Amino acid sequence: MDFSPTDDQRMIADSFARVFEGGGGQAELDELGLLLAAHPEATGGFGAGVADLVPALVECGRAATQAPVIGAAFLPGLALTRAGIWAEGPACLDPEAEVRIDDDRLTGVLPVVPGADVADRLVMCLPDDRLAVVPLSVAEVVPFALVDGRGAAEVRLDGARATITDTVPGLTGAIQDSAVTLYAAEALGALYAIREMTQAYLKERRQFGRPLGSFQALQHAMVDLYHDIEHFQSLVHLAARCCDGPDVAMRLRSVSALKRYLGGRMRRAAASAIQMHGGIGVTEEYALGRYVKRVIVADLLNGSADDHGARLARLIAEETRAADRAAPADDLKENVA
């Protein structure tokens, strides 16, 4: 099983990396057309799928960029490509907007929409697999920064007139799962940075006359962190391919596993990295915190780890019952009260 990036994926990722190395951000990415990667080809994008975006997002995470790459670029791009429509001007997307729909008028409060601070339009996935697009000029937009520094906004819609597409079967679920996966891919980049910083720090910082890395307790904590990130990496790639593929059950399974991992093992890995740094790890100035916050934001957005644990549990129960019906009678059935 080989997840190494294709030439095209590498090319996109390298372009992102070069922009960040030169200290660039949103303006430079925009200029190079990179923010359109996921947008439909007919409108200047590359029509990239989720797996195509993973290497670029890893670079975004490594750089802890403030550019709204997911919220106001990749995510709406994926949705628009899938729905086969095009909205003029930069858009942002809320994958699980809770809004009331009266004909083409939408009412509701969307409390945290990443990228809504800079977008012209808001794209929403409706529960019935339609896509709604409203110009943000007709909404009340209250911008703020997320804890990791990225921009977002609260969006209030009060009977805002939307353009609503026909039903695209499976659209909303697919975009919600893609949102989880895109943020996880970016968190993976941040986790690489966390891992490298921590490994280097354990080698260079000395206490008791020895490098910290010579203490077994810290070595084992570092091995756990390394180990968990390697496994998380596998899930990111798996989920990304599942988001692009036709097997819905496998997508639900891999994405929920990914989110559960992110809110469990990865949250602990981030906390453990701080612990291994000691006091410096909790300072505003030291870069570690920026990466940790990026991981935690990914953990918190788009459904909790518990939501996804419950979803995975339901899926397991359904699949097991289906398989069991086909299987031979169970010896232990007689024990069922």
Place this chain on the structure above:
Amino acid sequence: MELFYSDADLAFRDEVRSYLDDALPEDISGTFFGYGRHSWHQMIRWHKILADKGWVAPNWPEDHGGTGWSPMQQYIFDSEAMMAGAPRLRPFGLKMIGPVLIRFGSEAQKKRFLPRILSADDYWCQGFSEPGAGSDLAALKTRAVWDGDAYVVNGQKTWTTTAQHADWMFTLVRTDPDAERPQQGISMLLIPLDSPGVTVRPIITIDGDHHVNEVFLEDVRVPADLLVGEENRGWTYAKYLLGNERVSIANVGQSKAELALLKRLAANRKRGNVALIDDPVFGMKLADLEADFLAQEVTNLRMLSQVRPGQDVGALSSFLKLRGSEIQQRIQELAMEATGALAAPWREADRPRTDDYGMHGWLNSRAFTIFGGSSEVMKNIVAKQILGF
């Protein structure tokens, strides 16, 4: 995970499935699906069936009887066989000494031993650990002294799994007690267990079973043609062997099958008025296990695809063993929980049972994070060799 199977892989899987349908005896698969543990004889029967088909040693080079399968195909075969309820073949010949002889053995040794490992005419056990040499294996004391026409071996091995069934023991012995580093004075000998001076005594483990033994060696004479490779180079061969052992302990195919069985168990048990599998608390534990398993399955395939056949897997094996053994323990733990009070009554080890999957499995699985190198030692190895501490 059909997503990753190429058309060729899928065709291969179908071939494996239809073979298993025909070839795997029903009493053997029935043991697995009845939550039982395969007997020794079932395991050997299955070994011989696979040997007839030429599929018993997929990891060996083709000219020695291997299948030439890719790592993905090996995994497909392994997981399909386990899912069908086949016994896990013992690794001592097929995964441990076989590959060592192929890489380091003499032509005569290959000719003599390899076919008999494939056919299960010889059964092997592993004589590494000693009472004073566990994690610190290089501290081993069993002594071999050259005496004109043979080595004379004295010492004690312990934890020797299935020595009671074995014809041969591949054994680490000290040939040079004065070597600068303890690792440099060790050799590997192939010892017939019916040699005069060999005594095998059972050790009963907490699951009530007889898996392991003590092996006493008293003036056992071992001729020169039973030395593997060169004298005092045994540590090199042992490290290669342990790498393969650890990958085999990670045992992803078996975890996949046991996880499926655990889910079936949970679907057929009740907590209050609902099936256990629908209980939100138990369901969450299953979900976490599933997430960890899926991550491990993909990680193993990702990493093993990068290893060439016969190449030393090195510290990677420690990495894979860590999570693999932990997942198997958690499967057994949830199985015990699911079995509940029915797992509590003591059953004699030699009585056929249907509740093995409960308490006995949990007790038995405690050893998974100890043998083949404990988890703590695996972490030491990863810290040193992968992270550079």
